[in-house]
Amino acid sequence: MNRRWIRLRRPGDAPADGAVACHTVRRPKEGEPEAVEVFVADPGLPDAFPVRAHALIGGESAVTFVAVLRRRGDVDHDFFSRYWREQHARFGPLIPNVRRYVQMHAEPGGPVDGVCEVGFDTLEELAAGLQADVIRIEARADEEHFIDHGSSYGLVCDPARGPA
Numbered sequence: 001m002n003r004r005w006i007r008l009r010r011p012g013d014a015p016a017d018g019a020v021a022c023h024t025v026r027r028p029k030e031g032e033p034e035a036v037e038v039f040v041a042d043p044g045l046p047d048a049f050p051v052r053a054h055a056l057i058g059g060e061s062a063v064t065f066v067a068v069l070r071r072r073g074d075v076d077h078d079f080f081s082r083y084w085r086e087q088h089a090r091f092g093p094l095i096p097n098v099r100r101y102v103q104m105h106a107e108p109g110g111p112v113d114g115v116c117e118v119g120f121d122t123l124e125e126l127a128a129g130l131q132a133d134v135i136r137i138e139a140r141a142d143e144e145h146f147i148d149h150g151s152s153y154g155l156v157c158d159p160a161r162g163p164a
Contacts, residue, residue, distance in 0.1 A: 004040060006104060006115050007048040008033035008068065016043050023064050023117070023157035032153060036066050036115065049111055051104035054085060056092045061099040061119025063126050063158070069114040070151040077108040083146045084114060091139040092118070096132045097125040112152075126156065 007016060011034050015022065021038040028034045039048065071080035084103060092101035100119030106112055120126040129135065143149070 002040075002053045004038055004051050004053045004104060005042055005048045006051050006106075007037040007039070007043065007045055008111075009035040009037055013047075016045055016048075018043050023066050023155070025066075025155045025157055027156075032155065033068075036068075036155065036157065047111075049106055051106050051110075051115065053102055053104045054089075055100075055102045056089055057098060057101040059099040059119065061121065063120050063123050063156070064100070065118045065120075065126055065130065066155045066157055067116040067118070068112050068153055068155065069116065070148045071113045071146055072148045075146050077113060080113050080146045081105045088139070088142055088146070091135060091142065094132075094134045094139075095129045097121065097129050123156070 007019075009015065011028065015035070016037055016039070018039055018041065019037040020040050023036040025032065025034050025036075042048070042050070069084075071077060085105065089103065092098065095101070095118065097120055098118060099121060100117060102117040104115040104117070106114055118129075120129055
């Protein structure tokens with residue numbers, strides 16, 4: 001796994017220098033980030049946090065679904081990370097039309113437990129991929145073992161464009 005830093009950029013925050021990817025949220029909701037910035041080195045920002053990136057599918061994509069994940073309250077961080085990496089990861093390659101699947105495991109004590117990038121060529125393929133039965137039913141049921149869906153959320157993002 002490669003060490004990275006993530007910043008969930010909120011409305012009004014200036015873009016940071018040095019981002020290797022910036023996923024811009026298509027329609028941010030109140031309280032959610034407007035962009036997800038990824039850095040290969042510590043950007044020195046108080047709201048950036050370290051992650052370990054594990055690319056199961058490392059291709060390029062035009063549209064990215066970014067899942068911001070928090071663990072269930074009765075699950076410790078080590079279990080969350082291990083289960084996500086060793087058990088739940090099997091669903092990534094099963095997503096129809098998926099071009100990119102990267103798990104980013106946050107270090108204990110971070111603002112979230114993980115961030116996942118799932119990439120597709122088009123918005124239509126994203127919608128179809130995430131609505132496939134294997135994802136909508138089977139993967140969602142498996143997520144009940146470790147993810148707190150009430151405090152986790154997904155963001156549909158425009159192409160990763162580098163620093164925005």
